[in-house]
Amino acid sequence: MSTRVRTWPPMSVTVRRLIGVLVAMFALGVGAVLFSSHRKQQLDTAHARLQNAVDAELPRVTENLEELGAELARRAAQGANLDAIGALLMEVTTQSDVNALSNTLAHFEQEPWFTPYARVGPHAFFMGSVPLFSTEPRLVPLFTPLAEHASGASVASAVVALEGDLWLLGAGRSVRTNPQQQPAVLALAQKLTAAQLEPIANKLGVAVLLVPNGKPADAIGAGPTAQLEALRQRVGSKAAPAVPCCARSDLKAGVELYVHRHGTAELRAAQAEISSAAFPIFAVAGLLAFAGVLLAFLPRRAAASDELLRETAAQLKQSQEQLQRLSQRLQVEPAVPPSDTTRFGVDDALGSTQASAQLSRYETVAPLGEGGMAKVSVAVVRGAEGFRRLFVLKRLRAELAGNAEVVSQFIDEARLGASMVHSNIVPVFDFGRDAEGYYLAQEYILGRDVDALIEASKQQRGRPLETELVMTIALETAKALAYAHSRTNDAGQRVGLVHRDVSPNNLMVTARGEVKLLDFGIVKSDDRSSRTQAGVVKGNLFFMSPEQARALPVDLRSDLFSLGMVLVSALTGEPLYSGNDMYELITRAGAGPTAADLQRVTAQCGVLAPVILKALSVDPAGRYPDAEAFAQALLATGARVATASELQALMETLFGAQLAQDRQRFAVPA
Structure with a gap:
């Protein structure tokens, strides 16, 4: 065959x-x-x-500008402590003495010993916060809040805009006081010029532009000519540059700061x-x-x-x-926060191979605490030539690593946090899995949350926060929310992002007086891979909107309600709601503020009460349409806005010893 x-x-x-x-x-x-x-x-x-x-250059430039103001304020304090002023101060006991002192101060302009201070520029004298004499009356309304602050904090400074000009103001008080315990306060003003900005620009290697009252024609700047010209073109332009180069912040109401760095x-x-x-x-x-x-x-x-x-x-x-x-x-993982197009997939994370079980590059410095989902600590990353940087490391609890829903939520928090780069939001810098499990790394911030700030103020000063401090916290938080609410997907469509947990515990005030929003762990977004189950309520019941407490659909106006509740707590020292148990509290949150609650807001929240009442409308349609409108309504009240240096001074007063301990506790040897 x-x-x-x-x-x-x-x-x-x-x-x-x-x-x-x-x-x-x-x-x-x-x-x-x-x-x-x-x-x-x-x-x-x-x-x-x-x-x-x-973005990192903004706080550096701000710090250098504040140092210019601080130097002027120290000079003002020297003038306020001149022997001649101290001798006059001790004689003031009646209103007629005050009037006589005003006339005497007017003659100081001709005295040789006062010439060094008179030459600085326009100036004014105050008895406490009461103006006595000024060489430039139109500056008195700007001097007055500084004098009030300096009366208690020794010195105060600010950069302000007036009629198209930018002014550097500094105020300092006398150590001696009159029989009524009022100090003398000298306030000095210098018109800010490009020559004063030049050393800052040269030192940091950037271009700096200050714009008064939104008028680019009146702006002053310093730095390389090409970069400065790019900044001037950027002011007022809505189109983003092809290559990132510029950053912007509000230095103070009416003063915009722009910075350009060559890439x-x-x-x-x-x-x-x-x-x-x-x-x-x-x-x-x-x-x-x-x-x-x-x-x-x-x-x-x-x-x-x-x-x-x-x-x-x-x-x-x-x-x-x-x-x-x-x-x-x-396909190398970037060493910077992922862009909007970066996607963390839960399937990829759960299917990690042995390569992901590498040793952690984060060295734990000290634990901070833990919750039901994650453990939090301060950790350091080391690099070549003695490089080291602190992070707040959030690790998913080991027993939850096999839970696809929890891992998906953790990944969403990392992805959303990494996609948001804003000076008022705590960013996520890294996400991954090592031998100890899933982790995300956030910016380490030395400071305290607003809840701690309110409590410390009540205990140490006998009162909650002043209106000007609350204004600063509110406006900075509104900036963060406006940025988050406007986030878009790859197609340019808004993703409907809602924080859902705006509360004093999630608002941080840094040791430098900056305000930052943190914890996007329960954020609602159309772009999330995980979803909150129907009927599940997440967030802080004391500050939750009625629709969120009822587990109904929420939009950005829910965050504005929560911000309104935060302002009530900061101004009064207590949350608007109270309850004996969880059921009573969630029932109150679901019903919204009562008539008695609204009367309390009216009685205790001062000039901000009408704005807060609108934000606390039970019907979302009755609230502000967005965070920008909320902020504009706050500014329209005319309430003074505290500077970052004032918040910094308060932080030092309330937490100075604790912050010093934190610096020592988290110090990392080279």
């Missing part, structure tokens, strides 16, 4: 050439796609790094990385294309076609494996 060996018919030249051309086109196409993807990733990473670097180094590094990746990508793709060309056009005998197919198939498989390995190596 003979055995028949089956053979394939010989491949035609046309078919062989068609297959070869297709293979070559496929190889070159894959190479081009890989290179394009890698190029976009590197540029996105460079842009994110550059924007972070620009040449970051972009050159990205281009170098792109160029270095081009050769291996196209080398492998070229080899694969060459194999296709050989298949198409190399003359072969028909009897050798099977062998040619086997050889080509082997080459194809080997080249495809090389391309796949190269693609995986190129």
